[in-house]
Amino acid sequence: MAAITQLKHFSGGLTLAAHKQPSNILDSGIPNELIYPLLQRADCYAQPIVKTGDAVLKGQLIAHAGSALSTPIHAASSGVIKEIAAHLIAHPSGLTDLCIVISTDGLDTALEPEPCIDYQSESISDLRTKIQQAGIVGLGGAVFPTAKKLAAPQKIDTLIINAAECEPYISCDESLILAHAEQLIQGVLILQYITQAEQCIIALEESMPQAFQALQKATQKEAIQLIRVPEIYPTGGEKQLIQVLTGKKIPAQSLPAEQGMLCQNIGTAYAVYQAIILGVPLTERIITVTGKGIQHSQNIQAKIGTPIKHLIAECQGYTNDVQRLIMGGSMMGIALSSDEIAVTKATNCILALSSEELAAQTQEMPCIRCGDCANVCPVELLPQQLYWYGRSQQLEQCLDYRLLDCIECGCCDIVCPSQIPLVQLFRAIKGEHTIKQQQTAQADLAKIRYQNRQTRFANAEQEKKDKAAKRQAAIDKMKAAAAAKKANKPD
Amino acid sequence: MQFPISSSPFTPRNNSISRVMLHVLYALLPVTAIHSYLFGYGLLIQLLLAVSTALVTESLCLLLRKRAIKPALYDLSAVLSAVLLALAIPSIAPWWVIVSGMVFAIGIGKQVYGGLGYNPFNPAMVGYVFLLISFPLQMSLWQESSNALSLSDSLAIIFANGSVLDGISGATLLDGVKTQLSTGLSLIDIKMLPVDERLNLIPFAYCVGGLWLLHKKIIQWQIPTALILGLCLPATLAYLIDSRQFSSPIFHLVSGATFCAAFFIATDPVTAATSNKGRWIYAGLIGCLIYIIRTWGGYPEGVAFAVLLANLAAPSIDIYTRSKIR
Numbered sequence: 001m002a003a004i005t006q007l008k009h010f011s012g013g014l015t016l017a018a019h020k021q022p023s024n025i026l027d028s029g030i031p032n033e034l035i036y037p038l039l040q041r042a043d044c045y046a047q048p049i050v051k052t053g054d055a056v057l058k059g060q061l062i063a064h065a066g067s068a069l070s071t072p073i074h075a076a077s078s079g080v081i082k083e084i085a086a087h088l089i090a091h092p093s094g095l096t097d098l099c100i101v102i103s104t105d106g107l108d109t110a111l112e113p114e115p116c117i118d119y120q121s122e123s124i125s126d127l128r129t130k131i132q133q134a135g136i137v138g139l140g141g142a143v144f145p146t147a148k149k150l151a152a153p154q155k156i157d158t159l160i161i162n163a164a165e166c167e168p169y170i171s172c173d174e175s176l177i178l179a180h181a182e183q184l185i186q187g188v189l190i191l192q193y194i195t196q197a198e199q200c201i202i203a204l205e206e207s208m209p210q211a212f213q214a215l216q217k218a219t220q221k222e223a224i225q226l227i228r229v230p231e232i233y234p235t236g237g238e239k240q241l242i243q244v245l246t247g248k249k250i251p252a253q254s255l256p257a258e259q260g261m262l263c264q265n266i267g268t269a270y271a272v273y274q275a276i277i278l279g280v281p282l283t284e285r286i287i288t289v290t291g292k293g294i295q296h297s298q299n300i301q302a303k304i305g306t307p308i309k310h311l312i313a314e315c316q317g318y319t320n321d322v323q324r325l326i327m328g329g330s331m332m333g334i335a336l337s338s339d340e341i342a343v344t345k346a347t348n349c350i351l352a353l354s355s356e357e358l359a360a361q362t363q364e365m366p367c368i369r370c371g372d373c374a375n376v377c378p379v380e381l382l383p384q385q386l387y388w389y390g391r392s393q394q395l396e397q398c399l400d401y402r403l404l405d406c407i408e409c410g411c412c413d414i415v416c417p418s419q420i421p422l423v424q425l426f427r428a429i430k431g432e433h434t435i436k437q438q439q440t441a442q443a444d445l446a447k448i449r450y451q452n453r454q455t456r457f458a459n460a461e462q463e464k465k466d467k468a469a470k471r472q473a474a475i476d477k478m479k480a481a482a483a484a485k486k487a488n489k490p491d
Numbered sequence: 492m493q494f495p496i497s498s499s500p501f502t503p504r505n506n507s508i509s510r511v512m513l514h515v516l517y518a519l520l521p522v523t524a525i526h527s528y529l530f531g532y533g534l535l536i537q538l539l540l541a542v543s544t545a546l547v548t549e550s551l552c553l554l555l556r557k558r559a560i561k562p563a564l565y566d567l568s569a570v571l572s573a574v575l576l577a578l579a580i581p582s583i584a585p586w587w588v589i590v591s592g593m594v595f596a597i598g599i600g601k602q603v604y605g606g607l608g609y610n611p612f613n614p615a616m617v618g619y620v621f622l623l624i625s626f627p628l629q630m631s632l633w634q635e636s637s638n639a640l641s642l643s644d645s646l647a648i649i650f651a652n653g654s655v656l657d658g659i660s661g662a663t664l665l666d667g668v669k670t671q672l673s674t675g676l677s678l679i680d681i682k683m684l685p686v687d688e689r690l691n692l693i694p695f696a697y698c699v700g701g702l703w704l705l706h707k708k709i710i711q712w713q714i715p716t717a718l719i720l721g722l723c724l725p726a727t728l729a730y731l732i733d734s735r736q737f738s739s740p741i742f743h744l745v746s747g748a749t750f751c752a753a754f755f756i757a758t759d760p761v762t763a764a765t766s767n768k769g770r771w772i773y774a775g776l777i778g779c780l781i782y783i784i785r786t787w788g789g790y791p792e793g794v795a796f797a798v799l800l801a802n803l804a805a806p807s808i809d810i811y812t813r814s815k816i817r
Contacts, residue, residue: 366608
């Protein structure tokens, strides 16, 4: 693939107020408790290997991945396992689920790390195993296991490192670049070595001049192309970024790897550096704690598992006007019911919104079909039609209008003049679709079972009949023979 | 600490129906001003009558339907329908014309279907066609621009069915051309008609308002463009074939309600097709129908009928123009 000289556009998108304050990174200190939900992604649970009362060290494995789409969990500080019990987790419906809780001892005693000087002397599959064992997932928010993504069967030509942090408020990637440019470039090079990609691109937004300079300095000797992309939300979406860089549209149900491209978040590259070069698992990440509901906005190097209230305290607490607590940015984040919830590997931002920043409760008006939503949709859907069919429960029609391609970016929602909560509706219909699919799958299974049973019975019946017929035939034959014998017998 | 939860996005919204409607109303200010300058107080009186009737009718309907009245009145959609209908009818028509037209437009054209967002037809055009069919005489008497009426004269004409009517009214240019063509005259002879150049200010004012709406991104460019092309392409073709029988595309463009339709009527989102491709077809259809009705139909102006027919086709257009990208 040729070097990228001209950028393309994806359709739609919005220019949003950035609200970003990249800062020096504050170290969060050790909270009293660390909480680790076993639920890693939808339906993927990690398997705990510790029990209540066990002493653990920083970096120690406390749960196995459990399945291919899950990842192992490591303790972020030393202490004792307090319990494995149900706790509130970061979930849009405010669910509670099993969590491992560690009471920290404040000593932060760590396992001896296993550093590696020359990663190129190791085989690619060994490096992938190390990444898997370090519990690394995509830190952009999708939490897909990185080792799994790196094991794409296709030939990868282009490695794209995503630093286009497009969502408002979030500045953790920018702060990471400013603080650790040299190290994360090493992580990028490891990723390039693993994927064997000929070309490597780091994409960052035009609004990050300092980060661009830092990366320029760090990549002087490397064949890495730095690309500044326009500040349009959601440029940071994997498929949107690929479209901006290459003009290629990746269809909804397919992966960039099928086009020879692989995307990794820049935070993930740094985690890879730590896992391979320093030999430490993923137990910390940078989190932006911001919003007007917070006294002092900060980027914090936080231990994964830290309860949010601890991070808030590090930022000198809430202001009087705090209205919502959000994990993630203001467009796609999820509202949390309590600050007792702990941060996870996916948490890039904790946002405490004041009433001034929060969308006001407004009266929902009828849809006037203005099509503003369609004009801003980055995946070229017709949200007005999805709304029309969705509110009348016409699931088939919704699927026809590509409901499942919706990335829930929220663009349609905030431009809607009728103030219709479109994303919420689309999420609900998607949920209904999933339930229906499960039911259909179960019904199909039952049908197959029933059909098999019917055939089995029919076969048995047939066998019985055949046997009876055979027996009857034999009897008849014997009777006939006996009769013949009798007849032949001379009187 | 506990927090309430809600669904993303959390970013404040920057748009509302009333904002959209208000912008369209602002965009109609130039034409209102120029109309009043040319013809006097008639339009302003019609506007007052139309808006108040619309608001009263909307409130009564909502009351009967047991729906909240305030949000529906504040969305300004009824006001916009009223202003469009008042601009569409002769400004010297008696008061009961606009009042009955407005009651029909809001009551039957809009609320019967469920109010804003559910009406298949453009309410202002429903009202206009109702008036055109019911009161053809009052709807064809247009004021001559040579004498702007004073307030008292306007009031007398509108409320007292004034005797001053004689001598100030006449047919529109479209009407005149049609009548004379039917008497066998060719367009070359008709050009002799005295035409007040100042009348061209009206389409110009619609254009100014429309372009401002495009600039403000309240309307999209597809509908005005498609409508103008849909009208001008057949007009140009016919004009090239026989310029003695068929009016020029420029004439079609600047006369009657072409620009009003292109920027203000066909762009009503509720009753238009909703995808960009669908909008091309929808508005192109309106343009073609306007030309057909003006040229061969029974009425001199075809905008209202063209819009209503295209409204009828909009849902089907939406279904057949669905994007197939997968």
